[in-house]
Amino acid sequence: MPMTITEKILAEHAGREAVSPGELVQVDVDLALANDITAPLAIDVFDRLGAREVFDREKIALVPDHFVPNKDIESAQQVKVTREFARKHRIKHFFELGETGIEHVILPEKGLITPGDLIIGADSHTCTYGALGAFSAGVGSTDLGAILATGKTWLKVPATIKLVYEGELSPWVGGKDLILYTLGLLGVSGAVYHSLEFTGEVTEGLSMSQRFTMANMAVEAGAKNGIFEPDEITKEYMEERSDRSGNFLKSDLDACYENKFKIRVDDMEPQVALPHSPDNIRPISEVDPVVLDQVFLGSCTNGRLEDLRDAARLLEGRKVADGVRFIVIPGSPSIYREAIKEGIVETLLDVGAVIGPPCCGPCLGGHMGILAEGERALSTSNRNFVGRMGHPKSEVYLSSPVVAAASAVIGRIASPEDL
Amino acid sequence: MKIEGKVWMFGDHVDTDLIIPARYLNVSDKNELAKHCFADLRPEFIKEVGVGDIVVAGINFGCGSSREQAPLAMKTAGVGAVIAKSFARIFYRNAFNIGFPVLESEEVPEQVREGDSVSLDLSKGEIVGIEQDKHFYARPIPDFMRDILKAGGLVEYLKKR
Numbered sequence: 001m002p003m004t005i006t007e008k009i010l011a012e013h014a015g016r017e018a019v020s021p022g023e024l025v026q027v028d029v030d031l032a033l034a035n036d037i038t039a040p041l042a043i044d045v046f047d048r049l050g051a052r053e054v055f056d057r058e059k060i061a062l063v064p065d066h067f068v069p070n071k072d073i074e075s076a077q078q079v080k081v082t083r084e085f086a087r088k089h090r091i092k093h094f095f096e097l098g099e100t101g102i103e104h105v106i107l108p109e110k111g112l113i114t115p116g117d118l119i120i121g122a123d124s125h126t127c128t129y130g131a132l133g134a135f136s137a138g139v140g141s142t143d144l145g146a147i148l149a150t151g152k153t154w155l156k157v158p159a160t161i162k163l164v165y166e167g168e169l170s171p172w173v174g175g176k177d178l179i180l181y182t183l184g185l186l187g188v189s190g191a192v193y194h195s196l197e198f199t200g201e202v203t204e205g206l207s208m209s210q211r212f213t214m215a216n217m218a219v220e221a222g223a224k225n226g227i228f229e230p231d232e233i234t235k236e237y238m239e240e241r242s243d244r245s246g247n248f249l250k251s252d253l254d255a256c257y258e259n260k261f262k263i264r265v266d267d268m269e270p271q272v273a274l275p276h277s278p279d280n281i282r283p284i285s286e287v288d289p290v291v292l293d294q295v296f297l298g299s300c301t302n303g304r305l306e307d308l309r310d311a312a313r314l315l316e317g318r319k320v321a322d323g324v325r326f327i328v329i330p331g332s333p334s335i336y337r338e339a340i341k342e343g344i345v346e347t348l349l350d351v352g353a354v355i356g357p358p359c360c361g362p363c364l365g366g367h368m369g370i371l372a373e374g375e376r377a378l379s380t381s382n383r384n385f386v387g388r389m390g391h392p393k394s395e396v397y398l399s400s401p402v403v404a405a406a407s408a409v410i411g412r413i414a415s416p417e418d419l
Numbered sequence: 420m421k422i423e424g425k426v427w428m429f430g431d432h433v434d435t436d437l438i439i440p441a442r443y444l445n446v447s448d449k450n451e452l453a454k455h456c457f458a459d460l461r462p463e464f465i466k467e468v469g470v471g472d473i474v475v476a477g478i479n480f481g482c483g484s485s486r487e488q489a490p491l492a493m494k495t496a497g498v499g500a501v502i503a504k505s506f507a508r509i510f511y512r513n514a515f516n517i518g519f520p521v522l523e524s525e526e527v528p529e530q531v532r533e534g535d536s537v538s539l540d541l542s543k544g545e546i547v548g549i550e551q552d553k554h555f556y557a558r559p560i561p562d563f564m565r566d567i568l569k570a571g572g573l574v575e576y577l578k579k580r
């Protein structure tokens with residue numbers, strides 16, 4: 001039976017020859033993930049189940065990233081619960097401060113995910129790892145607690161929507177613009193219970209970093225997972241990071257898709273999501289030159305080295321506009337270190353940015369860069385819901401790193417071409 | 420399983436940041452979490468919500484983050500069930516897992532209004548608008564999910580087996 005890559009991974013992990021959309025399957029999990037917000041509840045579930053041991057101490061990753069370095073007593077307690085659980089069960093992949101960064105940046109970087117894997121995380125952006133040709137989906141804490149104990153979970157096989165990107169990208173247009181455009185097309189509930197498969201000549205040329213950005217936001221369309229077929233670029237990325245080689249699967253040519261969208265990219269401009277929804281998309285030429293109070297470059301969507309590098313290249317020798325607070329947060333310690341080595345950090349400091357320690361930062365409005373009433377921010381993250389980054393009467397716009405960089409210097413939402 | 424209460428109406432795409440803003444997620448205690456349910460969207464909610472009240476909403480309820488704190492805060496605040504045209508995937512799963520009834524219906528959100536009294540028979544999937552004496556039927560739930568709900572959540576369900 002012809003299958004999509006998602007179906008193949010699910011079939012393999014269910015011990016089945018084939019699966020088809022709508023079926024409920026029980027699958028083995030290769031890696032289970034939780035963070036400082038979701039782990040404590042999952043641990044509570046694990047305990048209430050009466051479980052004594054975790055299913056596999058090497059297949060669990062616990063990443064404190066949302067409120068670290070601990071922002072207050074309560075969040076310190078949450079991390080403590082997580083840390084103590086990790087110690088007690090000798091969890092191999094617990095990331096202490098100094099090693100920790102954003103979960104979805106750290107895990108691929110450390111080679112913990114290989115193509116063909118099945119990863120379940122108590123975080124909605126777990127779908128990021130689809131960039132590597134893995135099946136990965138977010139769940140809540142109870143599901144994760146049960147997985148910690150059993151290593152298994154139930155899933156409904158999703159039908160797949162195929163996205164085919166064709167043509168040639170203009171300068172200043174990349175993965176973030178492609179996914180924002182796609183969200184505008186599908187809407188925030190356009191892919192609920194579905195898998196999104198990113199294909200076409202354009203995706204073949206995208207770096208891993210840009211693929212992570214796109215897969216990351218699959219959940220913004222409500223998708224269960226987003227996935228790329230792994231290729232040479234994936235292989236190169238893996239070779240530097242993991243001793244496991246992974247399973248390089250491809251969708252069968254006659255696989256069944258519920259829907260297909262062809263997206264021509266030739267005339268695509270940089271895209272911006274306006275408040276208060278990631279599907280409220282406009283090309284930059286149609287966005288009002290909104291005056292900004294804050295620009296945030298970071299998050300699991302765009303806190304990778306390439307993102308910082310692109311921004312720094314554009315910003316060299318310039319200054320942040322008066323009245324703009326420019327916050328940059330590298331997604332992991334190694335990105336931070338590399339950014340120092342390459343002079344990116346110095347460039348950004350000269351521009352007037354403040355550089356935060358690797359963590360989620362202001363992305364979820366909990367820590368380090370919260371917005372006051374009436375303030376407006378441009379962010380490279382993935383959500384701009386009401387109150388996402390602070391006061392319920394603040395506003396968040398979403399864009400790529402280069403648009404964010406240009407806007408920080410100009411002081412209003414602007415294209416890199418305006419520099 | 421019968422639930423009865425007043426209707427709280429919400430629109431489409433109510434996201435988990437609206438159900439409970441992230442700034443309150445630095446604790447795991449459900450009673451603390453419940454205090455901030457719909458804090459930004461409807462600050463009066465937590466003061467006025469009664470046990471068994473029913474949240475009625477449009478499409479894609481619970482979109483956004485995977486935080487189980489969202490259904491947990493609602494359940495602990497006293498909400499008896501959510502009836503929406505559709506739910507975001509993770510929220511839907513989380514709700515069952517903690518034994519919090521969520522039902523899909525196209526009609527109910529069109530036909531009931533804020534403050535209406537509604538009763539709900541979970542085993543039949545029947546929803547009754549008491550004042551108008553109208554009967555609606557929610558989309559059926561798969562058997563094993565109903566069993567999870569009956570048991571009171573996934574933990575209790577797994578323990579029983």
Ligand code: SF4
Nearest residue numbers: 125299300360363364
């Ligand atoms: S960076 Fe933002 S979206 Fe990503 S995991 Fe952290 S809070 Fe969630």
